[in-house]
Amino acid sequence: MISYLWAQDLHGVIGxxxxxxxxxxxxxxxxxxxxxGHPIVMGRKTYDSLPKKPLPGRQNIILTRDQDFKAEDCLVFHSKETLLAWIENQGGEVFVIGGAEIFRLLMDEVDRLYVTKIQEAFKGDVYFPDIDWSQWKLLSSKRKRKDEKNPHDYDIQVYERNEKQRIH
Ligand SMILES: NC(=O)c1ccc[n+]([C@@H]2O[C@H](COP(=O)([O-])OP(=O)(O)OC[C@H]3O[C@@H](n4cnc5c(N)ncnc54)[C@H](OP(=O)(O)O)[C@@H]3O)[C@@H](O)[C@H]2O)c1
Known part of the structure; x- marks a missing residue:
């Protein structure tokens, strides 16, 4: 099963x-x-934005067209097809964690969405791609209020694809 997990501002800014x-x-x-404990899939640019090592406790998977790309202890795929073939053999939940290019690439395959909606607007240059929310059913929504550590209100929501529109 493929899930997306991301955080966005009021207007869909993610980066x-x-x-x-x-x-x-x-x-x-x-x-x-x-x-x-779950595999996490990310685009090469998102990997570049992290400290240069895999996030611990999770199989890190990077998508890039660069055949020479190397990243220690990470799995690297060069196409959507090889990535999907690998995911198919997993059985469990695989989290796609961005960025926008990878979210766009797998939009027809994703089964579940974990989105954090920050209740403020930020300047940005990367947006979560267009999504038809009518295809998605809200499973849970939790409002988190700002506090001394977290300077913004945010909602944590989980959505599942409507049965009728399930693609696979
Ligand atoms: N707010 C959030 O939750 C969140 C989460 C993740 C990322 N972000 C932000 O999003 C931004 C990065 O997103 P982005 O959209 O610019 O980049 P991205 O999706 O992280 O990575 C794009 C790269 O993925 C590779 N790629 C894309 N499609 C491919 C395909 N079909 N086959 C093989 N490789 C493919 C290419 O790598 P090569 O160029 O190496 O070929 C491409 O340049 C950053 O600002 C980051 O901080 C935010």
Whole structure:
């Protein structure tokens, strides 16, 4: 099963200058707890935005067209097809963690969405791609209020694809 997990602002901004435009430790903690033990899939640019080592406790998978690309302890795929073939053999939940290019690439395949909606607007240059929300059913929504560590209100939501529109 393929799930997306991301955080966006009020207008869908997810990145700026190849980094995340906000600091929200509560969201990072949620990301860690939710993805721990599961494979995580990311685009090469998102990998470049992280410290140059895999996120621990998870099989890190990077998508790039660069045949010479190497990253220690990571699995590297060069096409959507080889990635999907690998995922097919997993059985469990695989988390796609961005960025926008990879979210766009797998939009027809994703089964579940874990989205953090930050209740503020940020400057950005990368947006979550267009999505037809009518195809998705809200499973849960939790409002988190800003506090001394987290300077913004945010909602943590989980969606599942409507049965009728399930593609596979
Ligand atoms: N807010 C969030 O939750 C969140 C999450 C993740 C990322 N981000 C932000 O999003 C931004 C990065 O997103 P992005 O859209 O610019 O880049 P990206 O999706 O992280 O990576 C794009 C790269 O993936 C590779 N790729 C794409 N399609 C491919 C295909 N079909 N086959 C093989 N490789 C393929 C290419 O790598 P090569 O160029 O090496 O060929 C491409 O340049 C950053 O600002 C980051 O901080 C935000």
């Amino acid at each position: 700026k200058d190849n980094r995340i435009p906000w600091r929200l430790p509560g969201e990072l903690q949620y990301f860690k707890e939710t993805t721990m």
